[in-house]
Amino acid sequence: MIKAPESYSCIDCKNRSECFANLTEPELKLVSESKLNIKFNKGEIIRKQGSFVTSVLFLKEGFVKVYKEFDHSEQNSIINFNKPGDLIGLTDIFGESSVTFSVAALTDCQVCCINIRLFEKLLVENGKFAADVIKSINYQTSALFDYQLQSNHKQLHGRIAKAFLVLTDHVFMSNTFGVYLSRNDIAEFTNMSSMSVVRILKDFKEDQVIEDKNGYIKILNRDKLENISKLG
Template structure:
């Protein structure tokens, strides 16, 4: 059975939100009838690696829940380059910052691996936020985390040199994305460049320098952080 066939079987078994064992943390605050309401106003979508999930400038009609997979959230600066804000694993609600006001996506979302998305009617989510204070608090917590990530990104890109920027990216991947010091890197060198505000050539050169200094090992798309303190020092000194 192929990966996509397995995904279809998974979807068919988990149609109802209240029976789903992989709900968003904020959805744990919803009552049975509220989860039933979401179940009646959502669709399941499958995306293959590399596919665009949401397009910058498109109308926002749904909040997106990443049920399975990995995605990148990025701004399309021009036709040649992007700026990647964040990488997300399964369990993340996407598009929350666009609720209550924005009619268009301010960024794009693309799949870094085969992914499953629950697309939930935006108006239903907004109504539940208005009715359920505990749910609203969890949604706000998620929005605040994303906002802090953007602030940290701004500091990194505007105040730090190349070594500090790439150190920030590697630490972010270790702490926030993969939650370990050795991980299979699903991002391309171009993705790393777009996360760090660098050229692809600069990323390749800086990775080689980090490996030469013994900060990391980087072989066969696997990165192992060997000296996290050194990366923290680079992040602090810029």
């Protein structure tokens, strides 16, 4: 974890979040001046559950997993995977002082840390910005909530099928997963044991639903996957 050499201005950042569309130039400048641009290596923990909330994260480059740890359990729950352009930590705004989840880098990452107090100040001063943030929060959380609830009503094959559809459609935007996901990652995203993941992936490979080359999964038969997901 080192500070990136060149710290671009937010004003000409090409892949900045659409949440910032309604910030004025002076406001964007404030964001730009306050932000820290940090590089994380694959595997590093970007944010640890329980630590103080100091910033909202903008993921400029790379992929991360957002997960929750539990007191009386070894296994974590992965809540979401994020991709370049995503804002992380909006749900901690105006909230408790300690972070409610952990974030870890799945690949090398570039992260912009935006001071959360500045963020909150801008929300109060600029209603349009606030509206965009509300929109973003609502969109994200309702999708994630849906995913979790639907998961409860499916058995294992359906759960993994659903998870893979979410990953292709909303994270990797491609039939091929651009990032190596361990069996354990998949287990924590679907709330099952990693042994079960192994078994189901074997079934999926035998049925030509997916291909798995060194952990890089590719969806071969989307229709079948959707069917498995629906039928539970």
